[in-house]
Amino acid sequence: MTYTVAVSGASGYAGGEILRLLASHPDIEIRTVTAHSNAGQPLIEHQPHLRSLAHLTLQDTTPEILAGHDVVFLALPHGQSGQYTDALGDVPLVVDAGADHRLTSQESWDAFYGGHFHEPWAYGVPELIIDGSKQRENLRTAKRIAAPGCNASTVSLSLVPGVAAGVIDPYDIVSVLAVGPSGAGKSLKPHLLGSELLGTANPYAVGGTHRHIPEIQQALRGAGAADPRISFTPVLVPMARGILATSTAPIADGATDEQIRAAWQDAYGDETFVQLLPEGHFPRTADVLGANTALMGLAIDRAANRVTIVTAVDNLVKGTAGAAIQSMNLALGLPEGRALTVNGVAP
Amino acid sequence: MTYTVAVSGASGYAGGEILRLLASHPDIEIRTVTAHSNAGQPLIEHQPHLRSLAHLTLQDTTPEILAGHDVVFLALPHGQSGQYTDALGDVPLVVDAGADHRLTSQESWDAFYGGHFHEPWAYGVPELIIDGSKQRENLRTAKRIAAPGCNASTVSLSLVPGVAAGVIDPYDIVSVLAVGPSGAGKSLKPHLLGSELLGTANPYAVGGTHRHIPEIQQALRGAGAADPRISFTPVLVPMARGILATSTAPIADGATDEQIRAAWQDAYGDETFVQLLPEGHFPRTADVLGANTALMGLAIDRAANRVTIVTAVDNLVKGTAGAAIQSMNLALGLPEGRALTVNGVAP
Amino acid sequence: MTYTVAVSGASGYAGGEILRLLASHPDIEIRTVTAHSNAGQPLIEHQPHLRSLAHLTLQDTTPEILAGHDVVFLALPHGQSGQYTDALGDVPLVVDAGADHRLTSQESWDAFYGGHFHEPWAYGVPELIIDGSKQRENLRTAKRIAAPGCNASTVSLSLVPGVAAGVIDPYDIVSVLAVGPSGAGKSLKPHLLGSELLGTANPYAVGGTHRHIPEIQQALRGAGAADPRISFTPVLVPMARGILATSTAPIADGATDEQIRAAWQDAYGDETFVQLLPEGHFPRTADVLGANTALMGLAIDRAANRVTIVTAVDNLVKGTAGAAIQSMNLALGLPEGRALTVNGVAP
Amino acid sequence: MTYTVAVSGASGYAGGEILRLLASHPDIEIRTVTAHSNAGQPLIEHQPHLRSLAHLTLQDTTPEILAGHDVVFLALPHGQSGQYTDALGDVPLVVDAGADHRLTSQESWDAFYGGHFHEPWAYGVPELIIDGSKQRENLRTAKRIAAPGCNASTVSLSLVPGVAAGVIDPYDIVSVLAVGPSGAGKSLKPHLLGSELLGTANPYAVGGTHRHIPEIQQALRGAGAADPRISFTPVLVPMARGILATSTAPIADGATDEQIRAAWQDAYGDETFVQLLPEGHFPRTADVLGANTALMGLAIDRAANRVTIVTAVDNLVKGTAGAAIQSMNLALGLPEGRALTVNGVAP
Known part of the structure; x- marks a missing residue:
């Protein structure tokens, strides 16, 4: 059968990417754009x-x-999705690319977003281990899905296997991300002008203020960390798309190199869209441009006593629209990867 | 008087930048380029x-x-400068932009570079606090100067004030750097091709292998850290020049916010070329393009229990050629900032 | 049925793009890469x-x-494909992404390439009008296909409708192209280094020396121009992929605005992969990134007495690998657009 | 003596660049910014x-x-400078970086700008030949100076020597420019967002509508062309600054190669800031980044019967602020190049 779809926020970047992917989806009819x-x-x-x-x-x-x-x-700014929830009660499947339904903790919502707190929906990252099982299973029966924050899901996927396996310590994580400006949307803000971004690296939300931090902490709690701590710094760099997240965490006492690599290999060895590269290899964002793939490389630095995980994601695909459609495919009982590609557009 | 100068490696990026700056130096005659x-x-x-x-x-x-x-x-690749040392014995002032004379520890040299170990020269970062005093004083009497590694001096300047003041802990530092490819020189390597760098972020030397790590550790030891530990990850981003270094360190027990900011303010409050921005402000690499300035912003993240210092530098100027000329000015008794600019070329 | 495929030059950019597109082709098995x-x-x-x-x-x-x-x-450098021709006599379909089999004139070959002249193969631009009919028809029965030069096909598609309709004068054409460096291949040449390309525009082959000139002239002759003249200047700009070709030609005496637009509209109105945008609209290369689409905008400048056609193409797709696969689809009797996308990856 | 200066529009790009250059000017005190x-x-x-x-x-x-x-x-948008003219009657020297005082023809003003027509001021391009002599002489006695349009002065400098010498035909000129977005100012317009500019080439003002066209025609008339015609197309490319203008004009009947090169060599052979490169050499915008230099390369294409001039300029320096300060220096009787550099910041 063919499913009819409406996409709101269709003139923005997230909405546009949802449409780009759906346009090649054989089971979908894009009927309405708003x-x-x-x-x-x-x-x-x-x-x-x-x-x-x-x-x-x-x-x-x-x-x-x-x-x-x-x-x-x-595909609306946070704070706007919530108002449609009641009116869309009869719609079989709703996927929110915004933040309104991601957080389970009202305290975190109040601290980082503010305004009305909405109930959490199924979190749209199929490969994420939450409380011991892949989120994929929850999504198969979901009617309401919250697509993830792009930075949050990138970092969560990077760290959760090691936390869940007990090979890294979640209480002193440091993540620094090189990110393209499309994650900030089509907003007319001075710091997002081309002249301000070309040829320069610009940090923002330094010092623990970024809204994706509680979303990462939530994922880490789902991996068993009681009170995870993360220093999180995003840096805008001159590429339209892409996230390259460098995350490091202390090596857990006694963890061997084999145990460490095995944690990620076991978590993602069977996955199509989340892949651990062989030892000594690290990904570039170009490798996943336009693709629904998260590629990660892992290094064990005994001198620094830290594991470093470098993960590349296309913020608009695996970070947002691809995650939304992968989750939709699961909820509709379609092949999970339909309309999604593994191979990036490089160079 | 006018000093005659010869620049070797003049067809490369470091040599070219030395020449660009010297070309506007009123006391210098560029006589020879090789x-x-x-x-x-x-x-x-x-x-x-x-x-x-x-x-x-x-x-x-x-x-x-x-x-x-x-x-x-x-301005030669490491391993080549050393062979000229003896033959240049009569030259009043020699400045090496390469790595041969930076490290004081042969053990570090052997571990990260290998080959013949050369004696350390005066380290060309005037604002760096070493053993309680600014390196500027040593440079005033130096005859042989080692210009710093660009990433190393950027990170060292970022962290040394806090370590020296005892407000941060140097045993679990994490630095992630967004860097332009000119730091790698004009080498014909596939990963430095434009097609490989445009529109993408590329990590390299992940996991503790970068050659600037021992140079940073040496600076941290100079600030009083017995056995400093650093997780160091550089990421190539699509800008020809620039380093944006995000460095974080644990807050030392009991350090107050005032003490923390004061450490950097005291260290750099009187400096022209190293400046701490006001609270809540962070630099972009564009702000220092072509300039000899290191700009830094500092955030105190109590939730993560870390101080984050973000520092922007032009790798070819303050990171290399500007440091070399600033040091030369000191050694020649000239005004320290001659031929060097504070203002960057932006946008 | 499934067709088995071998791709030579598979480590380069053109070969890589052929593989990227074939990887999603349901009728193809990639058996061999060399x-x-x-x-x-x-x-x-x-x-x-x-x-x-x-x-x-x-x-x-x-x-x-x-x-x-x-x-x-x-997908080999010119001069290399020819040596395989005889040995591949039994292969049902051979597609050459290089230049060896594009030109019909040995004189042009000798002037711009030199070395052994090879016989021309069917030219792989289905939408191109040659001698009054679309090249598509020739490709349906072709056994040997020469994929086009990326700049050449972009300019030829831009101009041929107007020349064939007699509304522009082909004897004083000027084309200036903004191009990404991937068109030059993965060659280790100093001017292709990232540091040389980031943040700068670099002209090359100025003054009538570019090898795609005779290929454009050949297309214009196929549109009825006896002795076409073109001033052709490519400019490398800081994007990995893409061609934005600005081509202008004098308005033919007496041609009305309606006749001029109709020439392009008639030529491409039914095409999927070559589209004329509505009046007042002009394409960006981002609009066709990763897609097999050539988008063009047309302006009639009566003050300058010239028609300006601005055409955007992804040099690796519609300019090379997409053209190759679109032509293959035709030769194999498959749907022409299989494995090719119309929508670009933007932003 | 020291001259006191006020800079209006100081928060924009043109105003910022005027300030950057003045900051190193030994004869200037920047007293007021508005x-x-x-x-x-x-x-x-x-x-x-x-x-x-x-x-x-x-x-x-x-x-x-x-x-x-x-x-x-x-440094104000056009239409705003005029209102200050009367009130600034006692100010010894006023330099307008906007368009209000550039055009001598009210008809052109009405056609391309509209609104109140202001009297033309001395045109701030010292090297431009107007009516047989360099504009430098006029500027030495000027009290009111109109800095040029960045694209206009780049193209005018490219073509005027050949027109004045009669070696090219000014009635069918074609110019295509690769330009950085800073020329458009710090305007919050969607097409100037970083996401829209990174990795893509974007044409605008196609078909003879750009406001710099009448300014170029005015310069060509000053070189002796009765009714110059120009097809002019700017293309935004992903670099913050820079103009690379490719201009072509038909070779005048009988002009020899020697006569053609001599036209430019004679015009600019003695100039510091406008230089013709040796035969076969063409400039990159990086070569003039931050510098007040216009570099040009010239090719004679007999097959196309056209001369091609490729000129690189930093739009904010030689195109705007540098031209303004060079002109100011002349008007104040200071050395013409004071506070201006010849060497670009590359790579």
């Missing part, structure tokens, strides 16, 4: 790369227009 | 941006040709 | 983004190893 | 690279605040 201020305009004016969808017109983002589809994607 | 395989060719063929030096021809790099100048700059 | 100096190594060492092909090992490029497949792709 | 919406804020918040000016606060842009200085720079 936006706020751009309603009434052709989609192609805002997403000129989506030539196969040039026939679509942006409609207003209202519960009435979104209702009546088999699947609804919400 | 290279190896490119000897006999006009300098301008290899440094087309140095229009004011279009009259110079690259000579062979031999002790005889380098001798007889007031100052000689060696 | 290289020269890299033979014996895993493909994944050279193409780390092709995760789904991690099981393949590069073999030597010999006629014996290439023979015995249904389709052979030659 | 802005509109940012008045009251520290300059350093908006120009974080201008560390030596961290003590300055942005004042409101009013005639009263600007008056009373020896030199006033207006």
Whole structure:
């Protein structure tokens, strides 16, 4: 059967990427695309790369227009998705690419976001180990799915296997990420202008203020860490897409090199979209551009007493839209990787 | 008086930057430029941006040709500078931009470089606190100077004030650097091709293998750390120049926020070329492009129990050629900042 | 049925892109990949983004190893493909991504390439009008196909409709192209280093020396121009992939605006992979990144008496590997667009 | 003596670059910096690279605040400078970096800009030949100076020598420019976002609509062309700064190669900041980054019957702020190149 889909926030980057991937999905009919201020305009004016969808017109983002589809994607700023929840009660599957339904802790929500706290939905990272089993299983029966934060899922996937296996210590993690600006959306802010980003590296949210921190801590708690601590610094670098997350954690007392590598190998050895590279190999973001793949390399630095995991992800695919569609495929009972690619577009 | 200068390695990036800065130095006459395989060719063929030096021809790099100048700059790969040392015995001032004379520990040299160990020269970072005093004083009387490694000096300047003041713990440092490829020189290696670097972030030397690690440890020992530990990961990002180093260290027990900021403020408050930005501000590499300035921002993350220092440097200026010339100015008794700029070329 | 394929030059950029596209082709089995100096190594060492092909090992490029497949792709430097022609006599379909079989004029070959002249093969640009009909028809029965030069096909597609319709004058064409360095291949040349390309625009082959000029002239002759003249200047810009070709030609006497737009609209109105944008719209290379699409915008400048056509292409896809596979699909009787996408990866 | 200076528009890119250059000018005291919406804020918040000016606060842009200085720079959007003219009557020297005082033809102004037409001021390109003599002479006595449009001066300098010497035909010129986005200012427009510019080439103002066209035509008329025609297409490419202008013009009947090269060599042979490269050499924008230099390469393409001139300029320096200060130096009787550099910052 073919499922009808509506995508809100269709003029933005997350919405555009959901559409790019769905456009090649054989089981999906993109019926409705919506936006706020751009309603009434052709989609192609805002997403000129989506030539196969040039026939679509942006409609207003209202519960009435979104209702009546088999699947609804919400690609809206946090704080906005929540207002559609009740009105979309009859929609069989809703996937939120925003933050409103990711956190289970209201305390964390209040500290990092503020405003109304919404109930947590199934977290859209199939490969993540939560409380001993892969999240994939939860997603197979989910009706409401929260796609992950791009930085958060990248770091969580990097660290959870080692925490769950007890080979790294989750109480003094340091993550520094080189990120492209598309993760910040199509916002008209001075620091996101091309002239400010070309040829330069720009740190932001330094010192523990980034909103993805509680999402990572939640994942680490799901791996058994009582009170995980993470120093988290993102750095904007001159590439439109991509996250290269360098995460380090202290080696747990007594953990051998074999045990350490085995933790990740066991977690991801059977996965298609999350892969540990062979020893001595580390990924580049180009290797996953446009792909739903998280590639990671692992080094054991005995001199520093730390494990370093370097993970490359396309923030708009595995970090957002690809995660959303992979989760949708699971919830609809379709092959998990449908419409998603493993190979990146490089060079 | 005017000092005559010879620059070896003049067809490379470090040599070219030394020449760019010297070209506007009122007390310097660039008399000789040398290279190896490119000897006999006009300098301008290899440094087309140095229009004011279009009259110079690259000579062979031999002790005889380098001798007889007031100052000689060696911008050669490590392992090559050493062979000129004896032959340049009569040259009043020699500045080596390579690694041969940076390390005081033969054990470190053997572990990270190998080959013949050379005696350490005065380390060319005037603002660095070594054994309680600024290195500036040593440089004023130096005849032989080792310009620093670009990543090493960036991280050392970032951390030494806190270690010396006892407000951070030097035994579990983590540094992750976004770096431009010019630091790797004009080497014809596949991973340095433009197609491999544009639009992507590429980690390298992951896991404790980078040659600048012992140089940082040496600086930390100079600040009082008995056995400093650092996890160090550089990431190539798509900008020709620049280093953005994110360094974190555990907060020392009992250190207050005021004490922490004061450590850096006291160390650099009077410096021109190393500046701590006001609270809540962090630098971009564009802010120091072409300038001899290291800008740093500091955040205290009590949740992670770490201090984060983000430092921006132009790897070819403050990281190499600017450090070399600033040190030369000191050794020659000239104003320390001559021919060096504080303001970066942005956007 | 499934066709077996061998790809030579598999460690390079063109070979890699052929493999990336074939990896998602349902009718193709990639059986053999070959290289020269890299033979014996895993493909994944050279193409780390092709995760789904991690099981393949590069073999030597010999006629014996290439023979015995249904389709052979030659992604070799010009002058090398020719030596395999005889030995591959039994291979049902051979597609050459190099230049050896593109030109029909030995005089042009001698002037721009030199060395042995090879017979021309069917030119792999299905949408190109040659002598009054689309090249698609020739490709349906072709056994030997020459994929186009990336710049050449971009400019030819831009101009041929207007020349064939008689609305522009082919005797004073000017084309200036912004191009990414991947078109130059994975060659270890100083001017292709990342440090030389990041943050700068670099012209090359200025003044009529680029090897794609005779290929464009050949296409223009196929559109009816007796002796076409073109001023052609490529400029390397800091993006790994992409061609943005700005081509202008004098307006033919008496041609109306309607006639001019109609020439392109009539030529490409039914095409999937070559599209004329609506009046006032012009493409970006990001709009076609990773896609097999050529997007063009057209402006009529009566003050300058010129038509300007701006065309965006991914040099590795529509410019090379996509053209090769689109042509293969036609020759094998498969749907023309199989394994090729219309939508680009943006932002 | 020291001249006091006020710079309006000091929070923008042109204003920032004027300040960067003036900061190293020994005869200038930057006394006042002004802005509109940012008045009251520290300059350093908006120009974080201008560390030596961290003590300055942005004042409101009013005639009263600007008056009373020896030199006033207006770095304002077109249409705004004019309103200050009367109020600044007593200021000895006013330099406008905007467009209000560039054009001599009201008809051109009305066609390309609209709004109130202001009287033309001395055009700030010292090396430009106007009516047979270098504009330098006019600037020596100027009290009011219009700095040029960055694209316009680049193209005008490229073509005027050949037109004035009669070796190229000014009636069918084609110019295509690769330009960085800083030329568009710090405007919050969607197409100037980093995500829209990184990794892609974006054409704009295609088809004869760019506002610098009449400024080029004016320069060509000053070189003797009665009714010059130019097809002009700018393309945004991923570099913060720089213009690489490829301009071609038909070879005048009978012009020899020697005569053609001599036209440019004679015009610029004695110039410091405008240089013709040797035959076969062409400039990159990196070669002039941060410098006040226009570098050009010239090719004679007999097959296309066109001369191609490729010129590299830093749009913010030689294209705007450097031109403004070079002109100021002339008007104040100072050495023309004071505070300006010839050598670019590369790589």
